[in-house]
Amino acid sequence: MPIEFKLPESIEKQLRQVQLVAENIMRPDSRNLDDHEHERPVRFIAAMWPQMQHMERANITAAKARAAARQEAVLAGKTNGRGGVAVADADAPAKETGPSLANLSLVHMIEMLSWGDAGIYLCIPASALAGAAINAVGTLDQIERFLTRFTEGEPKWGAMAMTEPQAGSDTSNIQTTATYDPATNEWVLNGQKIFCTSGKLALEESDGIVVVWATVDKKAGRAGMKPFVVEAGTPGVIIGKVEEKLGIRASDTATIILDNARIPADNILGDVEVKSGDGTKGFKGAMKTFDATRPIVAASAIGIGRAAFEFTRDTLAKQGVRIEYGKPRWKLTAVQADLLEMEAQLRAAWLLTLRATAMLDARQENKLESSMAKVKAGKAVTWVTQKAVELLGPLGYSTEMLAEKWMRDAKINDIYEGTGQINTLIVAREILGYSRNELK
Numbered sequence: 001m002p003i004e005f006k007l008p009e010s011i012e013k014q015l016r017q018v019q020l021v022a023e024n025i026m027r028p029d030s031r032n033l034d035d036h037e038h039e040r041p042v043r044f045i046a047a048m049w050p051q052m053q054h055m056e057r058a059n060i061t062a063a064k065a066r067a068a069a070r071q072e073a074v075l076a077g078k079t080n081g082r083g084g085v086a087v088a089d090a091d092a093p094a095k096e097t098g099p100s101l102a103n104l105s106l107v108h109m110i111e112m113l114s115w116g117d118a119g120i121y122l123c124i125p126a127s128a129l130a131g132a133a134i135n136a137v138g139t140l141d142q143i144e145r146f147l148t149r150f151t152e153g154e155p156k157w158g159a160m161a162m163t164e165p166q167a168g169s170d171t172s173n174i175q176t177t178a179t180y181d182p183a184t185n186e187w188v189l190n191g192q193k194i195f196c197t198s199g200k201l202a203l204e205e206s207d208g209i210v211v212v213w214a215t216v217d218k219k220a221g222r223a224g225m226k227p228f229v230v231e232a233g234t235p236g237v238i239i240g241k242v243e244e245k246l247g248i249r250a251s252d253t254a255t256i257i258l259d260n261a262r263i264p265a266d267n268i269l270g271d272v273e274v275k276s277g278d279g280t281k282g283f284k285g286a287m288k289t290f291d292a293t294r295p296i297v298a299a300s301a302i303g304i305g306r307a308a309f310e311f312t313r314d315t316l317a318k319q320g321v322r323i324e325y326g327k328p329r330w331k332l333t334a335v336q337a338d339l340l341e342m343e344a345q346l347r348a349a350w351l352l353t354l355r356a357t358a359m360l361d362a363r364q365e366n367k368l369e370s371s372m373a374k375v376k377a378g379k380a381v382t383w384v385t386q387k388a389v390e391l392l393g394p395l396g397y398s399t400e401m402l403a404e405k406w407m408r409d410a411k412i413n414d415i416y417e418g419t420g421q422i423n424t425l426i427v428a429r430e431i432l433g434y435s436r437n438e439l440k
Contacts, residue, residue, distance in 0.1 A: 011105050014051075018109050021047050022116025030117040033250040034405055038200075038242060041120045041250055049155045052126045056150040058102055059127075063135040063143045071140065100361045103292070107299040107357045111350075114303025118409045119250035121300065122197060126150060130158030130202070130211045133227050133289045137270035146229055149207045159202040160289075161193035161230075161256050162213045169422045171213070172222045176258060178214035178268075185265045187228060189214055189258040192240070197416065199254030200239050208232040210256065217274045227269040236261035247408035292360055294370040294417050298353040298377035301413035302346055305381040308388040308406040309342045315392060335391060342387055345380040352376050368430040371423040378414030378423075385410040 007015075025043050033041055113121040127134070127150045134146055150156060167173040176191025189212060193199075202208035210230045217224035230237055240255030313323065316335065323339050324332065332340065356369035385407040389396040396403040414420045429439050 007108070008101060011101065011108055014105060015108055015112055017051070018112045022112055026113070026116030026120050029120065030402060030405070031399070033117070033120060037244060037249040038252050039250070040201075041123050044120050045123060045125055045155050049125050052124060053151050055102075055106070056127060056131070056147065059131065059135065060143060060147050060151070062100065062102060063138065063147065064140055066135070067138060067140045067143055103295070103357045103360045104354070107295055107353060110296050111299040111303040111306070114300040115307045116303075117250065118300055118304050118412075119248035121303075122248055122251035123201065125155035125157055127158035127209070128198065129160035129289065129293060130209045130229070132293050133160060133211045133269060134229065136288045136292070137227075141266070142229070142269065146209055153207065154205075156205050156207045157198050157201040158208065159196055159198045159210045160213075161196045161199060161210050163195045164192060165194055169419055171225065174213060174215055174225055175218075176212065176214040177218070178216050178226060178228060180216070180265065181262070184262070186262045187265060187268065189228065189230070189236075189261040189263065191258050193256040193258070195243065195416075196254050196256050198252060199256050200242055200252040203232045203237060203239055203254075203256070206232055210237075211269070212256070212258065214258075220274045224274050226272070228263060229267040229269065230258075230261065230263055231267075234261050234263060246411065247405070248412055290417060291365075291367050291370045294374040294423070295353050295356040295360065295366075297413055297417045298349060298356070298373040301377035301381035301410065302350050302353065304406050304410050304413070305342075305346045305349075305377075305384040308385045308403060308410075309339075309346060311401070311403065312342070312388040312391050312396075313339055338387055338391060342384045345384060349373065349377040349380040368427060371418070371426040371430070374417060375420050375423045375427060378420045381410040382414055 021044065025047055026041075029041060029043065033039055110121065113124070127147055131147055131150070134142055138146070150158070162171065162174070164174055164176060166175065174191075176189065176193065179188045179190075180186075181188055191214060193212065196210065199210060202210050209232065211227050212230050213225055213227050215224045216226055236259045238257040238259060240257050242255075243253040245253060316322075316339070321333070321335055321339075323336055323343070325340075329337055329340070352369070352373040356366050356373045359366035359369055385403070388403050389407050392401065392403050395401055398404065418426070425439065428434070429436065432439070
């Protein structure tokens with residue numbers, strides 16, 4: 001039987017619709033929204049909200065199937081005394097329900113939207129990283145309470161708050177605390193989070209949510225870290241500084257201050273109990289969020305890189321410089337060789353991204369592959385966009401073209417969702433079989 005590489009018709013149809021948005025709404029607004037940082041891309045939000053509602057419905061169906069499998073591991077009727085249940089295995093695999101195309105569809109959509117404009121894409125109305133965390137370890141009740149809202153009503157946003165002034169890549173140094181109050185059956189959160197993508201959007205709109213990482217036991221290190229769902233309008237949750245950034249300027253990146261913010265006890269995600277060592281099921285389960293989202297970041301990087309490459313290729317072609325694929329490298333001009341290398345780097349990153357995504361859809365462990373895709377895409381897009389500016393000369397460096405903007409937008413993909421260095425460490429540990437303590 002021959003191998004078929006053609007995309008399913010459902011994804012092709014979606015991509016045609018998304019391309020119209022990228023070409024007719026995002027690109028025309030790109031420069032203006034970059035110049036007016038944090039101005040909301042209202043046309044884009046209105047165009048994408050109906051489609052995102054449909055995607056959220058599909059995600060909820062899949063998430064409920066996984067949550068039902070996890071609930072089989074719950075110790076029947078045994079509560080932990082803090083409003084939750086003791087989970088025997090919060091990372092239990094879902095029952096097989098056949099192949100899925102949900103993540104494959106998503107990465108293709110994100111790649112196309114980022115080709116349109118990465119900053120505008122980040123304003124997409126969706127549960128986003130908050131939804132990914134809830135999907136990873138949420139209960140059936142939590143999925144219903146927190147995610148169904150993204151299928152109805154007005155546009156709303158989800159976000160994740162993990163980074164702190166003293167805790168970036170070193171997540172074990174998180175100082176934000178969560179203290180259980182048995183008198184009210186609530187968690188009390190105190191601390192400060194920074195660099196929260198779409199944090200302002202999530203908290204200033206009703207029904208928005210932010211998943212906040214906090215420690216319930218500082219002495220336990222990473223094992224004491226837990227994710228909590230904080231809803232917009234919660235007293236004690238304050239939007240602080242909104243960053244002025246080099247790139248992705250249409251997107252907000254906010255500081256969130258938690259001042260005795262009280263949330264219901266059952267807003268904690270995953271295993272409540274703190275277990276010794278670094279292998280707590282709840283922590284590992286919640287961290288699977290990043291195994292699902294790193295391919296998305298890689299796809300976004302590739303979309304930016306493709307925009308820069310295609311524009312550079314087409315601009316130079318008008319000047320008579322074209323890629324000659326049939327010639328050996330040594331017969332190409334320096335510019336032709338650069339163009340060929342730009343395309344090759346993006347294609348390599350895209351293949352790694354598709355592999356990590358396909359494994360995710362097949363419910364296979366993809367920690368190694370998702371980090372590989374993230375590392376490769378982050379490096380590729382940084383180099384490709386810089387090379388585009390170089391090849392286009394002074395005009396590439398000016399605001400007359402979008403090339404300089406793509407170069408500024410590119411770098412964030414090598415930073416967030418785990419820096420390139422951190423993901424390289426993850427790849428090395430996975431391949432060599434070292435633990436986090438053995439290879440830092």
